[in-house]
Each structure stands twice: as C-alpha cells, then as structure tokens.
Amino acid sequence: MVTTTILRGSRGTWSLPNLLTYGRVAAVPVVVGCLFYSEIDWMRWVALGVFIAAAITDFLDGYLARALEQQSALGQMLDPIADKLLVAAVLMMLVADHTISSYTLGAAVVILCREILVSGLREFLAELKVPLPVSRIAKWKTTLQLVALGFLIAGSAGDKVLPGTTQIGLALFWLSALLTIYTGWDYLRAGIRHILED
Template structure:
C-alpha cells in the first residue's frame, strides 16, 4: 500500500482542504495560489500513474484511490468556481460535468460487477475531456486576465474550455452508454 505512487495520490487527497482554504483566504493572490495548488494536484495525477507503470508499483488500492482523488478535487474546484462566479453560465456546465462523473462512476461500477469493465475503460475522449476540464478550472480559479499588465485571457480561455469539456463530457457519456447498452438492456437470467 505504501508505494510511491500511492503516497502521491494520498498527497493529492490531502491537498484538497489546503486548496480550498488558500483559495478563500483574504489576501491579494489567494485565487492564484489556489489555482497553483490545483495545477500541482493535477500534475501529480499524471505523475503517480506514470510512476506506477514505470516502477511496476500498480496496486488495487491505487487503482481505487486515484479516480476518487481526481473526482474529489475536481468536484471541489467546480463548487468553488460556481460560488466565485455566481452565474448560470458557470453553474450549468459545472452541473453537467459533476453529473457525468457520478453517472460514469456508477456505470463503471455496475459493469465491473458484470465482469465487463473493459467495455467502459477510460478512452481517448475521456482523457481529452479531463485535460480540457483541468485547464478550464485552472484558468477560472486563477481569475487572471492580465499578468504584469499584459493581457493573457486566462478567464476567457477558462470559459471556452469549460464549455468544450462539458461538450466532450456529454459526448463521452453517450459513447460509454452506447458501448454498455447491450449489457444494460440484457434480461437477467433466473437461476
């Protein structure tokens, strides 16, 4: 259980309350510091998976905790941006993204119980959604459109990427559902 990748994943979970507290501190760069912590946590997600494969330290505990850690920190970030921006234009895609995560988690759990988890394994579409979502959240959390007086349009890009990730999210949800449809609609055999 105490492998390097698992420790990194646990660190990501422990960063969630730090991220939330820092983001809401009453000082000038709190939002940017919170966005940096979120970015750091996102990088550890890639890093722990890479190390698990490279060091041959994949474990059942890591396979369980990694997606949980991802969903927890993303859910926290989505809640935080809906609070900070307080607009339907952020709330609607945030609800869609969170709903998709719950739906796909339940679908994967059910398919796993049927011994068919490979049908709903992570796809390129899911990975693209995650990348767009993470970049959107970093931009929106940072609330930065200017850096040292120069326009960088992080927030505007964050809005665009949030909607792009919501579209990819809906698309991947439909794609996973279609892939699992035969299993979902089979009649149960009475034994």
C-alpha cells in the first residue's frame, strides 16, 4: 500500500519538485520577452531553449514529487497554474507576431477556453471534495501541445534550418486542439455527473 505524504511548511515549500515549478513560472517572462523581439532569429532560439527547459520541468516535478515523496499542497496548487501561465503567454505572443493567425486562431481559442473550463471545474469540485484526476489522453494532449508550441516558437527562424517548421507546428497545434476538445468534454461530463449526483 502506497502512502501519499502532503508536506507542509518550509520543507514542502522549498522541495526540489516545487523549485522546478517556480522555475517554470520564472521562465514565462523570459520566453515572453524573447518573443517580443521574434523578428530577431536568435531571440526565437533563446525563447525555444527556455521553453524546452520549462516543458521538461513540467514532466519532472510531478515525477520527482512522487518518487521522493515530496508532494505538497503548494505544489499541487501551483503546478497547473504554472502550466497554464506558460501556455497562455506563449499563445498570446505567437498570435501577436502572427505565427498563429487566420483560422488557426480558432485552435488557440479552443485551447484557452478548455484551460479555463477545466480550472473552473477543478475549483468547484474541490469544494465538494471530488478529485478530477488527469487522464492519460490529457497527458498526451499536453505533450503534443508543448511540442507544437516548440515548433511554432522556432517559427521563421526554424524554417531557415528545417523548411516547413512552422507548418509542422501548425498541424500539430490543430491536432492538439482536437484532443483538447475531446479531453475538455470528458472532464465536463465527469463534472456534470458529480454535480447531478450531489
């Protein structure tokens, strides 16, 4: 039988998993700042490097929290917030520099709306003491979304190294949007079921 320990106080606050999450939050303004000058190729590469490092911490922090038995209430709260801050900020900057434009704006809106919907559901169900666990397909969605955003951050600079980089990113972005709709509906259906049963 596995016992999950929720750390409180300074030990939980400064645990390695939480430090990785803080790093992901700190990466947001760096990526945004680099993408503000997205017409400069090397700034896109810096943004991509920081984004990849942040994405890696997204997978590492949860794994390390379980492996080291350093799960904390702060980490459980901050982890999804850090994820959403990173994705939303990158999406806004890619829209601003027209990497994401025209019909692809629809995919960006779908992704942002789903994140808000799931956050609202989690908050509501938490008050009812009902957990809303992350499904396996939702993890695949997140992975695909991060890979797509990586290609799009490289954008025009990436096209000079690997022709079609932006188009690959847009195709993966649309695929992640479709998975976003599926997982969003899955979470909404589960939430509604708990509401009706209450």
